[in-house]
Amino acid sequence: MLRPMRFTYAEAMTDPSYHLPLARAAEAAGYSSISVADSLVYPEESDSRYPYTPDGSREFLEDKDFIETFTLIAAMGAVTSTIRFTPFVLKLAVRPPVLVAKQASSIACLTGGRLALGVGLSPWREDFQVMGVPWEGRGRRMNESIEVVRGLTRGGYFEYHGEFFDFPPVKMSPTPAEPVPILVGGHSRPALRRAARLGDGWMHGGGDAEELDVLLAGLAAARAEEGTADRPFEIHVISLDAYTVDGVKRLEDKGVTDVIVGFRMPYIKGPDTEPLAKKVEKLERFAESVVSKVNP
Structure with missing residues (x-):
């Protein structure tokens, strides 16, 4: 029996x-989880482009407040009892994976x-x-980091001998x-293969419906190639279909397990001026009109 669609705020x-x-x-x-954004620093000058805005601009990030990811999850966890937390996404490749394993284990416990x-x-x-980590080889470093985090959070003794990390x-x-x-x-092919081979799920960064279909097909192909198609696997997506009952059903038919919903445009310059009461009103209205209908 398929479990109900989960909704992430x-x-x-x-x-x-x-x-x-x-x-x-x-x-x-009635939301299943809440996403937690991750950002470390904002450089005064940069040639980097953001992959999820139409023009690649990142100016919307300047002077935005980001509480450190694990600190924020611990604080929210202390005032809740059932909701799950999903960093979206933690920049693992620039962090020491042994420390991340300790943080993740502590939060989970x-x-x-x-x-x-x-x-x-x-x-x-x-x-x-700024973290003192080479840009070159970041994909391979990421792969090893996932293996280190997984091994250390499972319990018992774990050793690792790789290109970037080596310990008894x-x-x-x-x-x-x-x-x-x-x-x-x-969204890249290496990322999809990484999710298929090393992950328990995949997180989508947004885009139109046609692009999502292409990505889902690529993910399915990667899972088949890696021999992991029969393994339990979460698929978290951002989609306009998530905002209607019929749209959620379409996403379910595509194998999506979790939808991520928000109620304001995040990619705008300047501070967020929306009052807390308005935010609560919006999330409650959506829960009444969609979440409760999909998962009665």
Whole structure:
């Protein structure tokens, strides 16, 4: 029997004091999870392009507030009891994976397993530079990082001998009772293959319906090639279809397991001026008109 569609509430780059009440409101309204954005620094000068805006601009990020991802999840986890947290996505390739494994294990234990670790490559060269990590070889580093995080969060002794990371048998305590799902983000062919081979799911960064169909076909092909097509697998997408009951049914028919919904345009310059009460009203209205109809 197929499980019901899950709904993730997305809100980021807003007043930091809004996050905890929004998490409580989303949980009360029936959302399955809440996404948590990740950003480290904003460079004064950059030639980097953002892959998910039409013109590649990234100016909308300047002076936006980002609470560190695991810190924010811990805070929201302390005031909720059922909602899951999905970093969207943690820039794993620029972080020490052993530290990420410790952070993820700790969060999962403190929240009763309410973490699905969304990970991806940062599109910003500056993130690599400021973290002292080479830009070259980032894809291979990412692959090893996923393997390290997975191995250390499973419990027991784990050793690793790779191109970028090499350590003898070590273990962490505590580790969660159930493995932390690792969801891989990205639209490139290497990203899809990475999700198929190493991930428990894939996270979509947005785009039109035709592009999504192409990506889903590519993901299915990659899973077939990697021999993982029969393995349980989460597919999280951003789509206009997610905002109607009929549209959600279409996404279900395509194999989508989770839809990510937000109720304001994030790619705008300047501060978010929408009041907290308005945000709560919007997420509740959607839950009443769509979530409750899809999952009665």
